[in-house]
Every structure is written in C-alpha cells, then in structure tokens.
Amino acid sequence: MTMTPCSSPLLTDLYELTMLQAYRREGLTDTAVFELFVRRLPAGRNFLVAAGLAQALDYLEALRFSPEELSWLSSCGLFEREFVDYLSRLRFAGSVHAIPEGTVFFADEPLLRVTAPLPQAQLAETRLLNILNFQTAVASKAARCVLAAGGRTLVEFGLRRAHGGEAGLWAARAAYLAGFDGTSVTLASPLFGIPISGTMAHSFIQAHESEAQAFEAFARANSRGSTLLLDTYDVDQAAAEAAQLGLRLKAEGRPLRGIRLDSGDMAAQAKRVRRELDVAGLESAQIFASGNLDEWAIRDLLAAGAPIGGFGVGSRLATCADAPYFDCAYKLQEYAGKPRRKRSEGKATWPGRKQVWRRMADSRLSGDEVALEGEPAEGFQLLQPVMREGRRLPQPTLEESRRHARRQLEALPAPGKSLEPAPPYPVRISDGLRALAARLDEERRPIKAR
Amino acid sequence: MTMTPCSSPLLTDLYELTMLQAYRREGLTDTAVFELFVRRLPAGRNFLVAAGLAQALDYLEALRFSPEELSWLSSCGLFEREFVDYLSRLRFAGSVHAIPEGTVFFADEPLLRVTAPLPQAQLAETRLLNILNFQTAVASKAARCVLAAGGRTLVEFGLRRAHGGEAGLWAARAAYLAGFDGTSVTLASPLFGIPISGTMAHSFIQAHESEAQAFEAFARANSRGSTLLLDTYDVDQAAAEAAQLGLRLKAEGRPLRGIRLDSGDMAAQAKRVRRELDVAGLESAQIFASGNLDEWAIRDLLAAGAPIGGFGVGSRLATCADAPYFDCAYKLQEYAGKPRRKRSEGKATWPGRKQVWRRMADSRLSGDEVALEGEPAEGFQLLQPVMREGRRLPQPTLEESRRHARRQLEALPAPGKSLEPAPPYPVRISDGLRALAARLDEERRPIKAR
Numbered sequence A, B: 001m002t003m004t005p006c007s008s009p010l011l012t013d014l015y016e017l018t019m020l021q022a023y024r025r026e027g028l029t030d031t032a033v034f035e036l037f038v039r040r041l042p043a044g045r046n047f048l049v050a051a052g053l054a055q056a057l058d059y060l061e062a063l064r065f066s067p068e069e070l071s072w073l074s075s076c077g078l079f080e081r082e083f084v085d086y087l088s089r090l091r092f093a094g095s096v097h098a099i100p101e102g103t104v105f106f107a108d109e110p111l112l113r114v115t116a117p118l119p120q121a122q123l124a125e126t127r128l129l130n131i132l133n134f135q136t137a138v139a140s141k142a143a144r145c146v147l148a149a150g151g152r153t154l155v156e157f158g159l160r161r162a163h164g165g166e167a168g169l170w171a172a173r174a175a176y177l178a179g180f181d182g183t184s185v186t187l188a189s190p191l192f193g194i195p196i197s198g199t200m201a202h203s204f205i206q207a208h209e210s211e212a213q214a215f216e217a218f219a220r221a222n223s224r225g226s227t228l229l230l231d232t233y234d235v236d237q238a239a240a241e242a243a244q245l246g247l248r249l250k251a252e253g254r255p256l257r258g259i260r261l262d263s264g265d266m267a268a269q270a271k272r273v274r275r276e277l278d279v280a281g282l283e284s285a286q287i288f289a290s291g292n293l294d295e296w297a298i299r300d301l302l303a304a305g306a307p308i309g310g311f312g313v314g315s316r317l318a319t320c321a322d323a324p325y326f327d328c329a330y331k332l333q334e335y336a337g338k339p340r341r342k343r344s345e346g347k348a349t350w351p352g353r354k355q356v357w358r359r360m361a362d363s364r365l366s367g368d369e370v371a372l373e374g375e376p377a378e379g380f381q382l383l384q385p386v387m388r389e390g391r392r393l394p395q396p397t398l399e400e401s402r403r404h405a406r407r408q409l410e411a412l413p414a415p416g417k418s419l420e421p422a423p424p425y426p427v428r429i430s431d432g433l434r435a436l437a438a439r440l441d442e443e444r445r446p447i448k449a450r
Helices: A014-026 A053-062 A068-073 A081-089 A119-124 A125-149 A164-177 A188-192 A202-207 A211-221 A235-249 A266-279 A295-302 A399-408 A431-444 B014-026 B053-062 B065-077 B079-090 B118-123 B123-150 B165-177 B188-192 B202-207 B211-221 B235-251 B265-281 B296-304 B398-410 B431-444
Strands: A031-036 A095-098 A113-117 A152-154 A227-229 A258-261 A285-287 A312-314 A328-334 A354-361 A364-372 A384-388 A428-429 B033-036 B095-098 B112-117 B153-156 B228-229 B258-261 B286-289 B309-312 B330-337 B355-361 B366-374 B384-388 B427-429
Touching: A014 A081, A014 A119, A014 B202, A014 B211, A031 A119, A031 A227, A031 B079, A031 B202, A031 B286, A053 A095, A053 A125, A053 A384, A068 A081, A068 B065, A113 A119, A113 A125, A113 B309, A119 B202, A119 B258, A125 A211, A125 A295, A125 A312, A125 A328, A125 A399, A125 B165, A125 B211, A152 A164, A164 A188, A164 A399, A164 B165, A164 B188, A188 B065, A202 A211, A202 A227, A202 B014, A202 B033, A202 B118, A202 B330, A211 A227, A211 B014, A211 B258, A227 A235, A235 A258, A235 A266, A258 A266, A258 B065, A266 B309, A285 B330, A328 B202, A364 A431, B014 B079, B014 B118, B033 B118, B053 B095, B053 B123, B053 B228, B065 B079, B095 B398, B118 B384, B123 B153, B123 B165, B123 B296, B123 B309, B123 B330, B123 B398, B153 B165, B165 B188, B165 B398, B188 B286, B202 B211, B202 B228, B211 B235, B228 B235, B235 B258, B235 B265, B258 B265, B265 B286, B366 B431
Parallel strands: A152 A312, A227 A258, A258 A285, A285 A312, A364 A428, B153 B309, B228 B258, B258 B286, B286 B309, B366 B427
Antiparallel strands: A031 A113, A031 A328, A095 A113, A095 A384, A354 A364, B033 B112, B033 B330, B095 B112, B095 B384, B355 B366
16 A cells, blocks of 8 residues: 555554544534643753644644545544544644744643644644654753853764654754754755755775775865864874875865764874974864764863863754653643543643643743632733644744754753753743642542542 | 655665665675664564565565655656666566464574565665564564463554554554454454454443443444453453343343453452353353553453453553564565675674574474575574565465464464463574675674785
C-alpha cells in the first residue's frame, strides 16, 4: 500500500479511532477543550522552549482521510460503514490557542489548547503530542547549548543519529529556532530557509592517496571556502598540512575558512592547532569542534580555554539524549461546558480551560500564574489564538520566532540560565483553579469513601 | 516549497553533496566499499538486533533527484551546473551485503556493506545511518522486553513520544520484528501488516457523566471486545464497575477482553483487580499494564507477582530512552581495490571488506569472527547479498524476519539473555584483519614520527 506515512491521519493510535466510533454512536459531539502540557521538567532542566507549532497547525489544516485510507478503514473489520462515511467528511474545524514558538515556558502551563467538537479534538491527540513533544525537547536543549556557547557558532549535525527523517529535519528547525546558526541538513534550506553548512567526512580523506591531496582537492572544489577535517590519521600532521594549504590559498586571495576536530582531547588539540595556524598568519581560520558534544561538553571545552570558534552538535541534541521524551500529556479539561479532571495517582490534571499569565520585572521573567480563562491575573497572557474554525491565523516567520527566542533567553532569570539546576521558577496555580479542582474532587469522590 | 520530506535525497548532510562535487571534479569514481557498524554496545547491553534493512533498500532503490530538487540545487549557489546535471542522472547502481533483519549481532560487525562507485556510496551515508541506527536501537531494546516478559503479550505504544512520525512508525515495525505482538500505531497495519490494538484514553472516561456509563458505551461500540481503563479516578471503584459490566456482557455472550492500569503501584493494583474479576467469574479478562514501562519495569512487576497478562510499552521503547543513539558509523574501508583505515583517537576502524562468521554449539551462538572477505574462517557467514546493481534481491517478509528473530533470541547464550550486563560475547578479529591494519598503520605512520 502506498501512503505518504508522515501525513497520513492513520499515523495515530488506534484507540483514537475506536473512541471516535463510540463518541459518534452516543452523540458525544459537543465542544471539548483539550490542553497539551508538560507535567514536570526533565531532571536538571530549568525551563522549556516552545517549538513545533507550525507543524501542528499544518497537521490540523491538512487533516483528512484519502480514498485509499477510507477503503482500508472499511475493510479492516473494526469500523462500521456509517462511521467510515463520517470520517470521509471529517475536517478539523476547531480553534487553537498556543504559547508562541520560541517562548520560554514551564511545567503545568498549557503549551496548546484545542477547542473543537469532541471527535475532532480527540483524533488529533497522538500526532499533536508527537509533533510538539519532540520539537520542544530539541529547542529546550538547543537553548542550553546557546547559553553554554557564549555567542560562538553552533551548527546542528544530528541527522544520521536522529530517529528517522522527520526527526532529523525537525531537530534542525528546532535548534535554529532556539538560536543555532544553521544545520547540516540540506533539506532544511529549501523547506525552512535555514542556513546550511558542512565540512568533510573522514571518508573523503581516506579516498585520496594522501591527506594533503584530499585537503587541496576539497578546497579547490568548494570555492565558497572549506573547513578541513584534521583527525583522520594524526591531528598535528594534518594541522601542518592545513596550514601549508592555507598559506597557498591565502596567496591566491582565497582564505581557508577553518578546520574541524572530531575526536580525542579537543581542548589540547585546539590550542596546538591554533598556534600552528597563527604562526602561519591564518588568524581568520576558525577551529570547529564536533563529536558527541552537548551543552556540558561545550562548557567544559570553553572552560579549559579551548580556542574553538564553532561547535557541531549532533547526536546528543537531535535525540535529546539526556531527556529523550518529556512527561507531556494532552488532556480533556472541559466537555460540553463542564470542567473535567483526571485524578490518576501522580498524574492528576488541573481542570478547566486555562490561561497562563506572566509577569516581568527589570526585563526579566519574574513569575507565572496558571489561571482559569477569564479569571483576573497580573501580567500578560502567553496563550494566543493561532487557529479559528480550522484555519490558522497569521503566524510569525521562523526568523521572527527565532528573534523572539533570543529575547526570551535574555530575559531568563540569572539562575535559570545556568546549566545547573536552579531553584524552580515560580509558577503559581490560581485560587480559582485550586477551588475548581477541589470542587470537582468533592463531586467525584469515590462512592466507597463517602 | 513542497517536497515529501522523508523521501527526498536532500534529506542528507550537506557535506555529502559538497564531497560528491569534489569527487566528480577529480574523477574519484572508482569502486568504494563502505561498512556500517556499531563501534561499541551501549552500556549494559549484551547484544543488538539488526533492523531497518527493508527501509534502507527502499531508500537506495528510490534514490533520485526530482526536477524541483535539482532546481533548488542549481540556484543555491553551492553547486556547478555540470554537477547538478550529473545529479539529475544519478541512481544507486551498487551492491549491498547485510546481516539479515532479526539477526543478533555485536560491536565491530558490519551490519551493512555498500559496494558502489564512490559518489553513490558516499551520498547514501547519512540516510542509511539514520534508518538503520534507529530501527536497530528499537529492535535491540524490544528484544530485551521480550526476554523480560516471558511470553506475555507486548504491544508497542510509543507514537506520541516518538521523535516524529517516521520514528513512531518504525518503532512499531522494529518492536514487532523483535517479537512484540502488535502496536497501537494504526498505519502500521496497512503499511506493514502488523496487528494493531488499543484500549481507551482517560479523556473518553472524562467526557462521560460517569465512569460506569463510559465503560458501557465503549463496550457497546466496540463489538470485538474492549479493554477498560481503570485509573482515571479510583482504580478499585473502577474495577468494581468493570466487573459488573463484565458480568452483564458475559450474560450476553460477549466477554470483557480486559482492563488496563496506567499509574501508581500497579503490582498491588493488579492483585486487587485480579481478585475482583475472579470473584465475578471473569477469569478470562486480562490485566494489561502501561505507563513508562521498559524491560526493567516489566521484570520488576512480574517479580512482584503481579498477575499481568500484557504490557503496553511506549515512550521508553520508542525513544530508546536508555540508549537513544548507538555509536554507529559508516566508514570507507576500501577504495579502488585498496583497503583504507581511519585512525582517529578512540575511533580507529578495521580496514578492508569484511565478512562475519558465526559458530554455534548446542544450538547456541558460541562465537563470531570478523575476517577479511575471502579469508577462511569457521561457521556460517552473517553478511548476505541483498542488492545487486541497484536492485534488491528477494527478501524475507516481516513475518519471516520476526520468526528468525525469535529463533535468534532462543539461541542467545544464557548470560546474554539476562537484563544485567553479561561477560562480552566473544567476537574475534581475524589474524588477516589484524595484519592488514598493522600494515596500513605502518605505511601511514606520520612523517614526524618516523
């Protein structure tokens, strides 16, 4: 069967469809309000950065079943004809509120709120989580790399170790949104307008009879400037070769862009290579480091005084290696005008449709409040309308969201900018919300406990 | 720009393309042999399970640039017209050898060997790693869940936390290959023929005025049998409601399939719920557990005597949470008939084109040898031809690969079946391979060290 996997509405948990069939049978098609939020921050993290909204809206706008998909649904033995007919007409026609991409946010704060007839809002659950959880995870980790790198160049390098193609592409987008300078993922340029860059692989060196010959050939073939990889055989010998080539190129008016280190003690190597390049008068050639880097490795290299101008951050960023998933959920908070509350052990939700209010002091984030919609609170509102009746409202460009993210990181309270765990940022649950939760608990108290 | 992201050849690192341009310029188009392998097992792991070959072959067979992609390549400023013309004609026309899907393998053993003109083999690097690393990671972890579950039902549940759509779909496939019974990912049925199943979400309960009403409605709407979710409000009260409903359904000749637990102390809950169901004469109703499970949690629940018949394994499996990427590489081992060796600190490769030989004793794996192709060794050969001149050879079905995986797990040496780290499985590097590596090191010794 040929389907374009990532845009198929069948890319969802089966239970969304079996629940829809039951909702339809019962006529449970009133307005539902679902909120998507992170229950708690991953260990050691001080904040999150919202990302993936553009893809979430793409998904909702395009949500429909193709004839081929409907035919499979008819024949799989799980669904009645009337329900499949209903699915053939199904479109997402609801409203969405969201915290804009690039915004810093915290646990318990709804990142997205969907208001739609129950079946439409329910069906979207799996894919909305799939889209927003991952991009937010990457953006949140990328922001820590940005804070650690202190203005040095950061390039996302993780496609080969990312979990499939969509992950590789979205990791590039989320990292750029959070402040990276570019990515190695070629497709990110035509699709998202993200600057792309790259160096060379060890195989390029190995395919040549000598390393010096490989460097020369690569520099000649890439007229925009080259970054030479030094660690295929011996870093110091390679640095000497690169310096000789750099001198020849300089004489032709074509500067060597830089060199890349990818293994071993890169702080020590970088100091030796920097000396070699400087002695040759190649001060403008940058040292670029890669190889299992993350925010801690960047910090440690810089703390060791490594004269590194740029970092390629790959596997550990694109797989969010220290927190490969967030404890995120998409929960029904209101149905047919009545607030709802899940009370599972350790997973209780705050009921009702909510807004997040943020206060600032001295241009820094100074405290948030999660309140019921309409409940008065101080500050400005984070959740903004982004879709009405199934159509997206005008959205910021990726560049605008990226500038927004940069200002957000600048506005983080000083302890929150540290890679070390800071005291929790104050997120208050409003009095109205607490009172509502208590009232619902009282109403729903188990019979046996009464 | 509209492109189908996951099937675009631009879903690759930019350097593959800039290197190709240099290769073309220099006429470096002789036959290259690249091997894809894992440098070392993730901490605590005793073996890996090969997965993803089918998608890797799909990729190689379909590799071509569309007019839209060529137009972007022409206009991006990085590539010469002659090179873009060359790309317009580029197809993968090489050979591939691989360890079949479902086979247990170890570090240093080539999982895939590509033999093709250097540009074709080079271009494929990024996406081949992207495809094989992830599916192998999931299959390897899923196999551990299979070993821990001792024959109980296992269903893959991770789409919502997987890293994008392709990851969710491939996690379902890799888990099934490794012995899972099914997945919640609907699309995995029409695409791969994988059994799909599901229960109900908390939101379904919450949308109803009472839990008992929700259970009843769900059971009526899903005539194939239902699994009721018990932990939305209070597990014991829900169990009593489920038992009452189960009795009514039984009287109509429609058995209750089971119940699901998703939070809290599930071992204790399972024992109480089992008693409730048994007292009602619902012995055939299964208890299904989910919620942050992995191989260790399954082992611990079973060790605590939890009467659980099935497990939904989601986030931690679909993100390979304890080892979200493997230290895998795709390296040039031979070019134009000459073996090549990368010598980077801690990342040196074994040169030349290789074969993996496996010996068995008493129907158990007893030791492997990585040898040069053509070098005599004992046992049978793991690397099999799977593609010739760009066309795949007849391949096993997913069901056949799954049966193969089951036999492989049965044939693991006893210590390797443990979740705890076992003594390393013996993988010998052949004398011929060691001699070749030593000879290449001698030839390539850095000038200054001579």
